[in-house]
Amino acid sequence: MENIFITGVGSGLGKALAKYYLEKGYQVFALSRHFPEDLKKYKNFKFYFCDLLALETVYNSTYSLLKDINQLELVILNAGLLTELKDIHDTPIYEMEEMMDINVWANKIILDVLIDLKISVKQIIAISSGASVNGNRGWHGYSISKAALNMLIKLYSREMEKTHLIALAPGLILTPMLEKFVLSADENKFPSVKRIKTAPKMTPEEAAKRIDEIRPKLMELESGSYIDLRNL
Numbered sequence: 001m002e003n004i005f006i007t008g009v010g011s012g013l014g015k016a017l018a019k020y021y022l023e024k025g026y027q028v029f030a031l032s033r034h035f036p037e038d039l040k041k042y043k044n045f046k047f048y049f050c051d052l053l054a055l056e057t058v059y060n061s062t063y064s065l066l067k068d069i070n071q072l073e074l075v076i077l078n079a080g081l082l083t084e085l086k087d088i089h090d091t092p093i094y095e096m097e098e099m100m101d102i103n104v105w106a107n108k109i110i111l112d113v114l115i116d117l118k119i120s121v122k123q124i125i126a127i128s129s130g131a132s133v134n135g136n137r138g139w140h141g142y143s144i145s146k147a148a149l150n151m152l153i154k155l156y157s158r159e160m161e162k163t164h165l166i167a168l169a170p171g172l173i174l175t176p177m178l179e180k181f182v183l184s185a186d187e188n189k190f191p192s193v194k195r196i197k198t199a200p201k202m203t204p205e206e207a208a209k210r211i212d213e214i215r216p217k218l219m220e221l222e223s224g225s226y227i228d229l230r231n232l
Contacts, residue, residue, distance in 0.1 A: 001027045001044065003072050005065075007052070007110065008079025010034030012175035013127065016204035017076055018045070020212065029065055029072075031110075032079065052079050052106035053098060062113040072119055074215070077107045077126040080146075082177050085138035085185040085193070096141030103145035104152055111156050121163045123219065125211070126153050128167040130228055138190035150226040157224030166218045169228040170211060172201040 004021050008014035009030040018028050018039055027044040033051045050061035066072075081102040083095055107126060114121055131139045132146035153167040172178070178196075187193040202210065214232050221227060 001025065003027050003029060003069055004074045004076070005029045005031075005072050006076045006078055007031045007106075008033075009036055009039070009047075011036070012177060013170065013173055013204045013207055014076075014078040015039070016208040017078065017211070020205070020208040021074075026073070029069070031062060031065060052102045053081075055101055055105055055109065058106050058109040059113055062110050063117065066113065066117060066119060069117075069119055072114075072121045073123070075114070075121055075124040076211075077110065077124065079106065080127060080129075080177075082142045082181050083140075084181050085190050086140060087138065088140040091140040096144065099141040099145040100148065103142070104148045107149065108152060111152075111160070115160065121160070123215065124153075124160075124163055124165045125215075125218065126165070126167045128153075128169045128226060130169045130171075132167075132169065132226070134192075136190070136192035138185065138192065153226070154224035164219055164223045166221060166223070167226040168211070168218070169226070169230075170202075170207050171228070171230045172196060172199055173204055173207045174201045175204060 004026045006014055006018050009018040009032045015036045018030055021028050022042040022045055029046045031048050031050045035047055039045050048061055048065040050057060052058055079102060081099050126149055128149055129146045131143040132150050135143060150167040153165050157165040182193060182196055185193045217232055
């Protein structure tokens with residue numbers, strides 16, 4: 001049974017990915033702030049509670065979850081934080097620091113654990129965003145943190161030479177985060193909101209299936225690359 005490690009499985013894409021791979025017969029190791037009760041029935045689901053915002057707990061939590069694992073077929077660094085859309089002038093530093101902690105630094109710690117445990121990892125996909133490159137008004141620390149994540153993945157690809165790493169923007173997915181912070185935002189003040197409202201969106205389940213389908217194609221790209229799924 002092949003092993004997969006996913007972060008942020010409490011809802012949305014992470015939960016859909018965990019369920020998708022569990023149903024395909026993989027053993028799924030998951031790190032998250034919330035336990036998805038409907039995944040409790042799967043015997044091959046190994047869960048460890050961790051609030052990635054508490055950076056001081058991330059190393060030990062990840063280590064405890066994965067310490068008996070020698071190989072991982074896939075790692076999906078999915079957990080992420082977006083807050084209410086607003087101008088960056090109106091966004092306090094502490095709010096942007098929280099996005100950096102979850103979207104960047106928690107992932108650095110997790111990657112360090114994989115290296116320290118000498119786990120053989122075939123493929124790592126970090127969930128990025130088109131916001132990391134387009135710089136639309138209102139996306140403040142989210143854009144900055146996802147741009148930093150892209151570079152983090154590029155840098156680690158230089159060190160994890162036997163692992164293939166990709167920063168992947170999956171496109172628009174109808175998640176609780178999108179509905180709460182984006183679809184409810186002022187589309188006159190933030191023009192990207194209007195485009196997002198009318199653009200095609202995937203369900204988390206559709207996105208999970210699509211990500212799995214394009215995994216072989218991702219392996220053909222240079223390790224450390226950023227790619228938007230919509231361009232594949």
